[in-house]
Protein backbone atom coordinates (compact mmCIF):
# COMPACT_ATOMS: atom_id res chain seq x y z
CA UNK A 458 0.00 0.00 0.00
CA UNK A 459 1.47 3.35 -0.91
CA UNK A 460 0.16 5.48 1.92
CA UNK A 461 -3.25 5.73 0.20
CA UNK A 462 -6.50 4.18 1.26
CA UNK A 463 -6.11 0.74 -0.28
CA UNK A 464 -4.64 -1.20 -3.20
CA UNK A 465 -5.19 -0.28 -6.84
CA UNK A 466 -5.47 -3.92 -7.93
CA UNK A 467 -7.02 -6.63 -5.77
CA UNK A 468 -7.03 -10.23 -7.00
CA UNK A 469 -9.59 -12.53 -5.42
CA UNK A 470 -9.07 -16.28 -5.91
CA UNK A 471 -10.04 -19.35 -3.90
CA UNK A 472 -6.40 -20.10 -3.07
CA UNK A 473 -3.60 -17.78 -2.02
CA UNK A 474 -0.46 -18.10 -4.16
CA UNK A 475 1.43 -19.63 -1.22
CA UNK A 476 1.53 -22.96 0.57
CA UNK A 477 1.90 -23.09 4.29
CA UNK A 478 3.71 -25.42 6.66
CA UNK A 479 3.43 -25.52 10.42
CA UNK A 480 6.87 -25.51 12.05
CA UNK A 481 7.88 -27.68 15.06
CA UNK A 482 6.96 -24.87 17.47
CA UNK A 483 3.49 -24.52 15.90
CA UNK A 484 4.52 -21.40 13.97
CA UNK A 485 3.14 -21.05 10.44
CA UNK A 486 5.52 -20.63 7.52
CA UNK A 487 4.46 -19.55 4.04
CA UNK A 488 6.17 -20.60 0.83
CA UNK A 489 5.30 -19.48 -2.64
CA UNK A 490 3.37 -22.10 -4.61
CA UNK A 491 4.29 -22.40 -8.26
CA UNK A 492 0.72 -22.06 -9.66
CA UNK A 493 0.08 -20.59 -13.08
CA UNK A 494 -2.10 -17.76 -11.86
CA UNK A 495 0.54 -16.23 -9.63
CA UNK A 496 3.09 -16.29 -12.46
CA UNK A 497 0.54 -14.58 -14.64
CA UNK A 498 -0.30 -11.88 -12.19
CA UNK A 499 3.00 -11.26 -10.43
CA UNK A 500 4.29 -8.62 -12.87
CA UNK A 501 1.03 -6.66 -12.86
CA UNK A 502 0.67 -7.00 -9.12
CA UNK A 503 4.16 -5.67 -8.53
CA UNK A 504 3.75 -2.85 -11.04
CA UNK A 505 0.40 -1.73 -9.75
CA UNK A 506 0.43 -2.02 -5.99
CA UNK A 507 -1.53 -5.22 -5.62
CA UNK A 508 -3.21 -7.34 -2.96
CA UNK A 509 -4.34 -10.98 -3.23
CA UNK A 510 -7.31 -12.28 -1.25
CA UNK A 511 -7.53 -16.08 -0.90
CA UNK A 512 -7.87 -19.14 1.31
CA UNK A 513 -4.79 -20.60 2.98
CA UNK A 514 -5.74 -24.17 2.06
CA UNK A 515 -6.13 -25.47 5.65
CA UNK A 516 -9.04 -25.41 8.14
CA UNK A 517 -9.33 -22.63 10.71
CA UNK A 518 -6.00 -21.08 9.84
CA UNK A 519 -6.34 -17.41 10.69
CA UNK A 520 -3.61 -14.94 9.85
CA UNK A 521 -3.36 -11.18 9.51
CA UNK A 522 -2.56 -9.85 6.03
CA UNK A 523 1.17 -10.00 5.28
CA UNK A 524 3.56 -9.01 2.49
CA UNK A 525 5.36 -11.47 0.20
CA UNK A 526 7.06 -10.84 -3.16
CA UNK A 527 5.89 -7.22 -3.27
CA UNK A 528 2.27 -8.25 -2.82
CA UNK A 529 -0.08 -7.94 0.12
CA UNK A 530 -1.55 -11.37 0.87
CA UNK A 531 -4.90 -11.39 2.64
CA UNK A 532 -5.87 -14.83 4.04
CA UNK A 533 -9.56 -15.77 4.27
CA UNK A 534 -10.29 -18.28 7.03
CA UNK A 535 -12.55 -21.28 6.37
CA UNK A 536 -13.75 -23.70 9.03
CA UNK A 537 -13.64 -27.47 8.48
CA UNK A 538 -17.42 -27.38 7.95
CA UNK A 539 -17.10 -24.63 5.32
CA UNK A 540 -14.37 -26.54 3.52
CA UNK A 541 -16.73 -29.51 3.35
CA UNK A 542 -19.76 -27.56 2.12
CA UNK A 543 -18.33 -24.64 0.14
CA UNK A 544 -15.10 -26.15 -1.31
CA UNK A 545 -15.57 -29.93 -1.52
CA UNK A 546 -19.36 -29.69 -1.75
CA UNK A 547 -20.77 -26.82 -3.79
CA UNK A 548 -17.58 -25.90 -5.69
CA UNK A 549 -16.30 -29.37 -6.47
CA UNK A 550 -19.32 -31.69 -6.29
CA UNK A 551 -21.97 -29.33 -7.69
CA UNK A 552 -20.42 -26.69 -9.96
CA UNK A 553 -17.34 -28.61 -11.17
CA UNK A 554 -19.26 -31.59 -12.59
CA UNK A 555 -22.13 -29.39 -13.86
CA UNK A 556 -19.72 -27.12 -15.74
CA UNK A 557 -17.82 -30.13 -17.16
CA UNK A 558 -20.66 -31.68 -19.16
CA UNK A 559 -22.02 -33.63 -16.13
CA UNK A 560 -19.33 -36.30 -16.70
CA UNK A 561 -19.99 -37.11 -13.04
CA UNK A 562 -23.51 -36.35 -11.74
CA UNK A 563 -23.65 -33.03 -9.86
CA UNK A 564 -25.08 -33.08 -6.33
CA UNK A 565 -27.47 -30.31 -5.27
CA UNK A 566 -27.69 -29.59 -1.55
CA UNK A 567 -29.29 -26.45 -0.10
CA UNK A 568 -26.89 -26.43 2.86
CA UNK A 569 -23.94 -26.40 0.44
CA UNK A 570 -25.46 -23.43 -1.40
CA UNK A 571 -25.89 -21.55 1.90
CA UNK A 572 -22.22 -22.12 2.73
CA UNK A 573 -21.19 -21.03 -0.80
CA UNK A 574 -23.09 -17.75 -0.35
CA UNK A 575 -21.69 -17.14 3.10
CA UNK A 576 -18.09 -17.83 2.06
CA UNK A 577 -18.44 -15.74 -1.13
CA UNK A 578 -19.60 -12.86 1.07
CA UNK A 579 -16.49 -13.25 3.22
CA UNK A 580 -14.20 -13.05 0.18
CA UNK A 581 -16.15 -10.02 -1.10
CA UNK A 582 -15.88 -8.22 2.24
CA UNK A 583 -12.13 -8.88 2.38
CA UNK A 584 -11.71 -7.44 -1.13
CA UNK A 585 -13.84 -4.40 -0.31
CA UNK A 586 -11.62 -3.68 2.71
CA UNK A 587 -8.47 -3.70 0.53
CA UNK A 588 -9.37 -1.92 -2.70
CA UNK A 589 -8.60 1.78 -3.18
CA UNK A 590 -11.29 4.24 -4.31
CA UNK A 591 -11.82 3.69 -8.04
CA UNK A 592 -9.46 0.67 -7.97
CA UNK A 593 -9.76 -2.64 -9.83
CA UNK A 594 -10.86 -5.99 -8.41
CA UNK A 595 -10.22 -9.13 -10.45
CA UNK A 596 -12.17 -12.18 -9.24
CA UNK A 597 -11.20 -15.70 -10.39
CA UNK A 598 -13.08 -18.88 -11.08
CA UNK A 599 -16.20 -20.87 -10.31
CA UNK A 600 -15.69 -20.96 -6.54
CA UNK A 601 -16.42 -17.21 -6.34
CA UNK A 602 -19.17 -16.42 -8.83
CA UNK A 603 -21.27 -14.36 -6.39
CA UNK A 604 -18.38 -12.10 -5.40
CA UNK A 605 -18.69 -9.52 -8.23
CA UNK A 606 -22.25 -8.57 -7.30
CA UNK A 607 -21.41 -8.59 -3.56
CA UNK A 608 -18.54 -6.17 -4.15
CA UNK A 609 -20.60 -3.89 -6.39
CA UNK A 610 -23.33 -3.63 -3.75
CA UNK A 611 -20.80 -2.08 -1.36
CA UNK A 612 -18.39 -0.37 -3.74
CA UNK A 613 -19.98 0.93 -6.96
CA UNK A 614 -16.81 3.04 -7.47
CA UNK A 615 -14.55 0.07 -8.34
CA UNK A 616 -14.07 -1.73 -11.61
CA UNK A 617 -14.77 -5.43 -11.36
CA UNK A 618 -13.47 -8.18 -13.65
CA UNK A 619 -14.28 -11.88 -13.42
CA UNK A 620 -12.44 -14.70 -15.19
CA UNK A 621 -13.85 -18.22 -15.39
CA UNK A 622 -10.97 -20.70 -15.71
CA UNK A 623 -13.24 -23.67 -16.43
CA UNK A 624 -15.86 -24.15 -19.18
CA UNK A 625 -19.22 -22.41 -18.97
CA UNK A 626 -21.85 -25.04 -19.77
CA UNK A 627 -24.59 -24.92 -22.39
CA UNK A 628 -27.94 -23.60 -21.15
CA UNK A 629 -29.50 -27.08 -21.28
CA UNK A 630 -27.09 -28.20 -18.53
CA UNK A 631 -26.70 -24.92 -16.64
CA UNK A 632 -30.43 -24.69 -16.10
CA UNK A 633 -30.32 -27.76 -13.83
CA UNK A 634 -28.77 -25.57 -11.16
CA UNK A 635 -31.46 -24.64 -8.62
CA UNK A 636 -29.63 -21.31 -7.99
CA UNK A 637 -28.96 -20.52 -11.66
CA UNK A 638 -30.42 -17.00 -11.49
CA UNK A 639 -28.44 -16.05 -8.39
CA UNK A 640 -25.23 -17.26 -10.05
CA UNK A 641 -25.91 -15.23 -13.21
CA UNK A 642 -26.73 -12.13 -11.15
CA UNK A 643 -23.54 -12.67 -9.15
CA UNK A 644 -21.43 -12.72 -12.32
CA UNK A 645 -23.30 -9.76 -13.82
CA UNK A 646 -22.00 -7.65 -10.94
CA UNK A 647 -18.75 -7.53 -12.96
CA UNK A 648 -17.99 -5.05 -15.75
CA UNK A 649 -16.10 -7.69 -17.72
CA UNK A 650 -16.69 -11.44 -17.57
CA UNK A 651 -13.90 -13.42 -19.26
CA UNK A 652 -13.97 -17.01 -20.50
CA UNK A 653 -11.46 -19.41 -22.04
CA UNK A 654 -13.29 -19.97 -25.34
CA UNK A 655 -15.68 -17.96 -27.49
CA UNK A 656 -18.14 -20.87 -27.03
CA UNK A 657 -18.12 -20.41 -23.24
CA UNK A 658 -18.89 -16.69 -23.58
CA UNK A 659 -21.71 -17.55 -26.00
CA UNK A 660 -23.16 -20.09 -23.53
CA UNK A 661 -23.11 -17.46 -20.79
CA UNK A 662 -24.76 -14.78 -22.93
CA UNK A 663 -27.47 -17.22 -23.99
CA UNK A 664 -28.14 -18.20 -20.37
CA UNK A 665 -28.41 -14.52 -19.42
CA UNK A 666 -30.87 -13.87 -22.23
CA UNK A 667 -33.04 -16.86 -21.47
CA UNK A 668 -32.94 -16.93 -17.69
CA UNK A 669 -32.63 -13.18 -16.92
CA UNK A 670 -34.31 -11.66 -20.03
CA UNK A 671 -31.63 -8.95 -20.28
CA UNK A 672 -30.99 -7.38 -23.66
CA UNK A 673 -27.77 -8.57 -25.29
CA UNK A 674 -26.01 -7.29 -28.37
CA UNK A 675 -22.88 -9.15 -29.43
CA UNK A 676 -20.66 -9.31 -26.34
CA UNK A 677 -22.56 -6.60 -24.45
CA UNK A 678 -25.28 -7.32 -21.91
CA UNK A 679 -27.46 -4.47 -20.69
CA UNK A 680 -28.27 -4.92 -17.01
CA UNK A 681 -31.06 -2.71 -15.68
CA UNK A 682 -30.29 -1.13 -12.33
CA UNK A 683 -32.85 -0.63 -9.59
CA UNK A 684 -32.41 3.16 -9.83
CA UNK A 685 -33.51 3.19 -13.48
CA UNK A 686 -29.95 3.33 -14.76
CA UNK A 687 -28.48 0.65 -17.03
CA UNK A 688 -25.06 -0.88 -16.83
CA UNK A 689 -23.18 -2.61 -19.59
CA UNK A 690 -21.40 -5.89 -18.94
CA UNK A 691 -19.03 -7.30 -21.54
CA UNK A 692 -18.59 -11.09 -21.91
CA UNK A 693 -15.73 -12.32 -24.09
CA UNK A 694 -13.01 -14.94 -24.53
CA UNK A 695 -9.47 -14.45 -23.17
CA UNK A 696 -7.71 -17.82 -23.57
CA UNK A 697 -5.20 -18.22 -20.76
CA UNK A 698 -1.61 -19.34 -21.32
CA UNK A 699 1.61 -20.09 -19.44
CA UNK A 700 4.91 -18.32 -18.86
CA UNK A 701 6.22 -19.87 -22.07
CA UNK A 702 9.67 -18.20 -22.06
CA UNK A 703 10.38 -19.33 -18.52
CA UNK A 704 9.41 -22.90 -19.39
CA UNK A 705 11.40 -22.82 -22.61
CA UNK A 706 14.49 -21.58 -20.74
CA UNK A 707 14.04 -24.11 -17.95
CA UNK A 708 13.92 -26.97 -20.46
CA UNK A 709 17.16 -25.75 -22.10
CA UNK A 710 19.19 -25.91 -18.88
CA UNK A 711 21.89 -28.63 -18.78
CA UNK A 712 20.40 -29.99 -15.53
CA UNK A 713 16.97 -30.54 -17.04
CA UNK A 714 18.42 -32.02 -20.24
CA UNK A 715 20.57 -34.39 -18.21
CA UNK A 716 17.58 -35.38 -16.07
CA UNK A 717 15.53 -36.09 -19.16
CA UNK A 718 18.22 -38.49 -20.43
CA UNK A 719 18.26 -40.17 -17.03
CA UNK A 720 14.50 -40.63 -17.13
CA UNK A 721 14.69 -42.37 -20.50
CA UNK A 722 17.56 -44.54 -19.31
CA UNK A 723 15.67 -45.48 -16.15
CA UNK A 724 12.71 -46.49 -18.30
CA UNK A 725 14.99 -48.87 -20.22
CA UNK A 726 15.54 -46.52 -23.20
CA UNK A 727 12.24 -47.27 -24.92
CA UNK A 728 11.81 -46.36 -28.60
CA UNK A 729 8.61 -44.57 -27.71
CA UNK A 730 7.86 -42.93 -24.41
CA UNK A 731 4.31 -41.67 -24.06
CA UNK A 732 3.33 -39.30 -21.28
CA UNK A 733 0.14 -38.22 -19.52
CA UNK A 734 0.21 -35.46 -16.88
CA UNK A 735 -2.99 -34.57 -15.07
CA UNK A 736 -4.60 -33.81 -11.76
CA UNK A 737 -6.34 -37.07 -10.90
CA UNK A 738 -9.71 -35.77 -12.08
CA UNK A 739 -12.52 -37.52 -13.99
CA UNK A 740 -12.60 -34.68 -16.52
CA UNK A 741 -9.12 -35.55 -17.77
CA UNK A 742 -10.01 -38.73 -19.64
CA UNK A 743 -7.31 -40.78 -17.91
CA UNK A 744 -9.47 -43.93 -17.96
CA UNK A 745 -10.18 -43.58 -21.67
CA UNK A 746 -6.47 -43.07 -22.39
CA UNK A 747 -5.44 -46.11 -20.37
CA UNK A 748 -8.14 -48.22 -21.97
CA UNK A 749 -6.91 -47.28 -25.45
CA UNK A 750 -3.31 -47.97 -24.44
CA UNK A 751 -4.17 -51.36 -22.96
CA UNK A 752 -6.04 -52.36 -26.13
CA UNK A 753 -3.06 -51.35 -28.29
CA UNK A 754 -0.90 -53.73 -26.23
CA UNK A 755 -3.54 -56.42 -26.52
CA UNK A 756 -3.81 -55.96 -30.31
CA UNK A 757 -0.02 -56.10 -30.62
CA UNK A 758 0.10 -52.67 -32.26
CA UNK A 759 2.38 -51.55 -29.38
CA UNK A 760 4.57 -53.75 -27.22
CA UNK A 761 6.28 -53.22 -23.88
CA UNK A 762 9.78 -53.83 -25.21
CA UNK A 763 9.54 -50.78 -27.44
CA UNK A 764 6.94 -48.54 -25.87
CA UNK A 765 5.93 -47.36 -22.43
CA UNK A 766 3.40 -44.97 -20.94
CA UNK A 767 4.28 -42.72 -17.99
CA UNK A 768 1.16 -41.40 -16.28
CA UNK A 769 1.64 -38.66 -13.68
CA UNK A 770 -1.63 -38.24 -11.77
CA UNK A 771 -1.29 -35.61 -9.07
CA UNK A 772 -3.52 -36.04 -6.00
CA UNK A 773 -6.58 -33.79 -5.98
CA UNK A 774 -9.78 -33.20 -3.93
CA UNK A 775 -9.34 -36.52 -2.17
CA UNK A 776 -12.31 -36.10 0.17
CA UNK A 777 -14.81 -35.97 -2.69
CA UNK A 778 -16.35 -39.40 -3.44
CA UNK A 779 -16.14 -39.10 -7.23
CA UNK A 780 -12.37 -38.57 -6.95
CA UNK A 781 -11.93 -41.57 -4.66
CA UNK A 782 -13.88 -43.72 -7.12
CA UNK A 783 -11.78 -42.48 -10.01
CA UNK A 784 -8.58 -43.32 -8.17
CA UNK A 785 -9.79 -46.86 -7.56
CA UNK A 786 -10.74 -47.29 -11.22
CA UNK A 787 -7.49 -45.89 -12.59
CA UNK A 788 -5.30 -47.83 -10.19
CA UNK A 789 -7.28 -51.01 -10.88
CA UNK A 790 -6.86 -50.57 -14.64
CA UNK A 791 -3.13 -49.82 -14.36
CA UNK A 792 -2.67 -52.90 -12.17
CA UNK A 793 -4.58 -55.13 -14.61
CA UNK A 794 -2.69 -53.88 -17.66
CA UNK A 795 0.71 -54.18 -15.98
CA UNK A 796 -0.22 -57.64 -14.66
CA UNK A 797 -1.20 -58.73 -18.15
CA UNK A 798 1.51 -57.19 -20.35
CA UNK A 799 4.53 -56.03 -18.30
CA UNK A 800 7.81 -57.94 -18.36
CA UNK A 801 10.71 -57.73 -15.99
CA UNK A 802 12.40 -54.41 -16.75
CA UNK A 803 9.50 -53.33 -19.01
CA UNK A 804 6.44 -51.90 -17.28
CA UNK A 805 3.48 -51.21 -19.54
CA UNK A 806 2.42 -48.16 -17.53
CA UNK A 807 4.47 -46.23 -14.97
CA UNK A 808 1.84 -44.69 -12.72
CA UNK A 809 2.99 -41.86 -10.41
CA UNK A 810 0.47 -40.50 -7.90
CA UNK A 811 2.53 -37.41 -7.00
CA UNK A 812 3.07 -33.78 -7.88
CA UNK A 813 6.49 -32.74 -9.17
CA UNK A 814 8.32 -29.41 -9.31
CA UNK A 815 8.60 -27.60 -12.67
CA UNK A 816 12.18 -28.83 -13.26
CA UNK A 817 11.09 -32.48 -13.14
CA UNK A 818 8.05 -31.73 -15.31
CA UNK A 819 10.23 -30.05 -17.92
CA UNK A 820 12.54 -33.11 -17.94
CA UNK A 821 9.55 -35.45 -18.38
CA UNK A 822 8.20 -33.36 -21.27
CA UNK A 823 11.61 -33.38 -22.96
CA UNK A 824 11.86 -37.13 -22.56
CA UNK A 825 8.42 -37.85 -24.02
CA UNK A 826 8.00 -38.68 -27.71
CA UNK A 827 4.23 -38.43 -27.48
CA UNK A 828 2.18 -36.31 -25.08
CA UNK A 829 -1.35 -37.58 -24.47
CA UNK A 830 -3.92 -34.93 -23.47
CA UNK A 831 -7.25 -36.73 -23.74
CA UNK A 832 -9.57 -34.71 -21.49
CA UNK A 833 -13.32 -35.27 -21.82
CA UNK A 834 -13.77 -31.56 -21.06
CA UNK A 835 -11.19 -28.99 -20.00
CA UNK A 836 -11.40 -25.20 -19.79
CA UNK A 837 -7.96 -24.78 -21.36
CA UNK A 838 -5.35 -27.47 -20.41
CA UNK A 839 -2.02 -25.85 -19.65
CA UNK A 840 -0.11 -29.14 -19.72
CA UNK A 841 -0.47 -29.14 -23.52
CA UNK A 842 1.11 -25.67 -23.66
CA UNK A 843 3.88 -26.62 -21.23
CA UNK A 844 4.83 -29.61 -23.39
CA UNK A 845 5.13 -27.37 -26.44
CA UNK A 846 7.10 -24.68 -24.57
CA UNK A 847 9.59 -27.31 -23.37
CA UNK A 848 10.30 -28.65 -26.89
CA UNK A 849 12.88 -26.21 -28.26
CA UNK A 850 14.31 -29.23 -30.14
CA UNK A 851 11.14 -29.17 -32.31
CA UNK A 852 10.55 -32.84 -31.56
CA UNK A 853 7.62 -34.67 -30.00
CA UNK A 854 3.96 -35.09 -30.91
CA UNK A 855 1.02 -33.58 -29.06
CA UNK A 856 -2.15 -35.68 -29.08
CA UNK A 857 -4.88 -33.29 -27.96
CA UNK A 858 -8.54 -33.77 -27.15
CA UNK A 859 -11.05 -31.73 -29.13
CA UNK A 860 -12.78 -31.01 -25.83
CA UNK A 861 -10.07 -28.78 -24.41
CA UNK A 862 -9.90 -25.01 -24.73
CA UNK A 863 -6.35 -25.51 -26.02
CA UNK A 864 -7.73 -27.32 -29.11
CA UNK A 865 -9.20 -24.01 -30.32
CA UNK A 866 -5.68 -22.60 -30.51
CA UNK A 867 -3.43 -25.58 -31.23
CA UNK A 868 -5.35 -27.49 -33.89
CA UNK A 869 -2.83 -26.74 -36.66
CA UNK A 870 0.04 -28.62 -35.03
CA UNK A 871 -1.53 -31.15 -32.67
CA UNK A 872 -3.23 -34.44 -33.59
CA UNK A 873 -6.80 -33.89 -32.41
CA UNK A 874 -8.74 -36.77 -30.87
CA UNK A 875 -12.23 -37.51 -29.61
CA UNK A 876 -11.45 -39.47 -26.42
CA UNK A 877 -14.88 -41.13 -26.46
CA UNK A 878 -13.96 -42.79 -29.75
CA UNK A 879 -11.54 -45.41 -28.44
CA UNK A 880 -10.79 -46.90 -31.89
CA UNK A 881 -10.16 -43.46 -33.36
CA UNK A 882 -7.92 -42.56 -30.42
CA UNK A 883 -5.94 -45.81 -30.84
CA UNK A 884 -5.27 -44.99 -34.50
CA UNK A 885 -4.09 -41.48 -33.61
CA UNK A 886 -1.81 -42.77 -30.84
CA UNK A 887 -0.21 -45.21 -33.28
CA UNK A 888 0.15 -42.45 -35.90
CA UNK A 889 1.81 -40.23 -33.28
CA UNK A 890 4.19 -43.01 -32.27
CA UNK A 891 5.30 -43.49 -35.88
CA UNK A 892 5.39 -39.88 -37.04
CA UNK A 893 8.62 -39.07 -38.87
CA UNK A 894 10.92 -36.33 -37.63
CA UNK A 895 10.21 -33.95 -40.51
CA UNK A 896 6.50 -33.99 -39.83
CA UNK A 897 7.13 -33.64 -36.07
CA UNK A 898 9.30 -30.58 -36.66
CA UNK A 899 6.77 -28.96 -38.98
CA UNK A 900 3.96 -29.39 -36.48
CA UNK A 901 5.99 -28.49 -33.38
CA UNK A 902 7.19 -25.26 -35.00
CA UNK A 903 3.62 -24.18 -35.63
CA UNK A 904 2.69 -25.01 -32.05
CA UNK A 905 5.69 -23.17 -30.63
CA UNK A 906 4.99 -20.03 -32.62
CA UNK A 907 1.55 -19.89 -31.07
CA UNK A 908 2.50 -20.81 -27.48
CA UNK A 909 5.60 -18.60 -27.29
CA UNK A 910 3.86 -15.53 -28.66
CA UNK A 911 0.59 -15.81 -26.72
CA UNK A 912 1.93 -16.12 -23.21
CA UNK A 913 0.32 -15.50 -19.87
CA UNK A 914 1.63 -11.94 -19.52
CA UNK A 915 -0.22 -11.09 -22.73
CA UNK A 916 -3.33 -12.74 -21.33
CA UNK A 917 -3.43 -10.69 -18.12
CA UNK A 918 -2.51 -7.47 -19.93
CA UNK A 919 -5.23 -8.02 -22.46
CA UNK A 920 -7.90 -8.75 -19.82
CA UNK A 921 -6.93 -5.80 -17.63
CA UNK A 922 -6.54 -3.60 -20.71
CA UNK A 923 -10.12 -4.26 -21.82
CA UNK A 924 -11.43 -3.92 -18.26
CA UNK A 925 -9.81 -0.57 -17.60
CA UNK A 926 -10.63 0.80 -21.06
CA UNK A 927 -14.33 0.05 -20.77
CA UNK A 928 -16.24 3.25 -21.51
CA UNK A 929 -18.46 4.81 -18.97
CA UNK A 930 -17.89 4.19 -15.27
CA UNK A 931 -20.85 6.44 -14.59
CA UNK A 932 -24.09 4.57 -15.18
CA UNK A 933 -26.34 6.18 -17.76
CA UNK A 934 -30.11 6.60 -17.65
CA UNK A 935 -32.34 4.30 -19.61
CA UNK A 936 -34.05 5.70 -22.73
CA UNK A 937 -37.41 6.25 -21.04
CA UNK A 938 -35.76 8.37 -18.32
CA UNK A 939 -33.17 10.30 -20.31
CA UNK A 940 -35.11 10.86 -23.53
CA UNK A 941 -32.39 9.30 -25.72
CA UNK A 942 -30.94 5.85 -26.06
CA UNK A 943 -27.74 6.19 -24.10
CA UNK A 944 -27.24 2.43 -24.13
CA UNK A 945 -27.08 2.30 -27.91
CA UNK A 946 -24.63 5.22 -28.10
CA UNK A 947 -22.33 3.46 -25.67
CA UNK A 948 -22.55 0.21 -27.57
CA UNK A 949 -21.18 1.88 -30.67
CA UNK A 950 -18.09 2.89 -28.70
CA UNK A 951 -17.67 -0.57 -27.25
CA UNK A 952 -18.08 -2.37 -30.54
CA UNK A 953 -14.92 -0.65 -31.72
CA UNK A 954 -12.99 -1.50 -28.53
Ligand code: G6P
Nearest residue numbers: 471472549598599622623773774
Ligand atom coordinates in the same frame (compact mmCIF):
# COMPACT_ATOMS: atom_id res chain seq x y z
C1 G6P B 1 -8.59 -26.00 -11.71
C2 G6P B 1 -9.41 -24.80 -11.25
C3 G6P B 1 -8.66 -23.97 -10.23
C4 G6P B 1 -8.15 -24.87 -9.11
C5 G6P B 1 -7.31 -26.00 -9.67
C6 G6P B 1 -6.81 -26.97 -8.60
O1 G6P B 1 -7.54 -25.59 -12.50
O2 G6P B 1 -9.79 -24.01 -12.36
O3 G6P B 1 -9.50 -22.97 -9.70
O4 G6P B 1 -7.41 -24.12 -8.17
O5 G6P B 1 -8.10 -26.73 -10.60
O6 G6P B 1 -7.87 -27.45 -7.83
P1 G6P B 1 -7.98 -27.22 -6.25
O7 G6P B 1 -9.35 -27.68 -5.91
O8 G6P B 1 -6.90 -28.04 -5.66
O9 G6P B 1 -7.76 -25.75 -5.98
